[in-house]
Amino acid sequence: MSVHLLDVESRDVSAGQLGLVVDAPAPRPLVELNLTDPAAGELTLGVLGASHVVTATARGHTLTEQVSCDAIAAGGRPLPDVEHRQGYRFTSHIETVSRRALGRRAEMLRTGAAGRSGWLCAEFPGDRDALTVLTAAATGGHWHWRTWHLYPYRDESVIVETESVWQP
Template identity: 55%
Template structure:
């Protein structure tokens, strides 16, 4: 894949506003990557408000939305850990100095050319990114996301890791 330079302002500008919403209809995406296997598909979608993932396997479907809209739509504030049946989720939030932040953004943009990766770049700051990667995992799927929030002299990186094996 590649970096998708998005022509819209991000509506997700504050890491503390992120939430997690499961099994709701997927909102429209700005960019997406579909990974298919004989047993299912994983759709990684970049939103103006962060990301949505739809996983399909063996006739089952799971939708994960991590966004600033998730709480208002019935989700919960972003947890550090969430386990619901065969679904596992973890998140970390880290504030780093701007040099480290920009280095992380460059590294993640570089990974966007790899199979199973997608990157959405937002206008206003070349380090304002939403990046996702995914792969099949047994009979299910595993995926990660990085949400980069640039600031004055620092930046906030929210990383999530999810696994679903129905």
């Protein structure tokens, strides 16, 4: 894995505008990573404009998860702490941190993702710490993925973390 340096402005500039929509048509990602597992099927991690889309397919079933500022308009709802559906669980956590702490987290994510499979990391123009990072793995016939959305601001910054599990 390497950091993708995107040459597009971030569309999602505020964690407060994020929403979640599940099983809606997946928008085209700016960059993506495709993973395959014999038991769990196929998973595509995608970076949108500072947000993400994940598409999982296995045994004739498909799940899409989009966290973005467009999710509510696409039929979703404001970003929940927890979402449950049959075979699917989503959790999110929003943390306000100092600008320095955000920089440390960004470096930790870049270092953790460097050279490892199953990781997708994208940096947006204007600030080296404006990152969207996704990672996924298949275990026992199900997919597990995590995401981090880093929003650097001058004083206090915001980190949105999500974690999802899907077993069709």
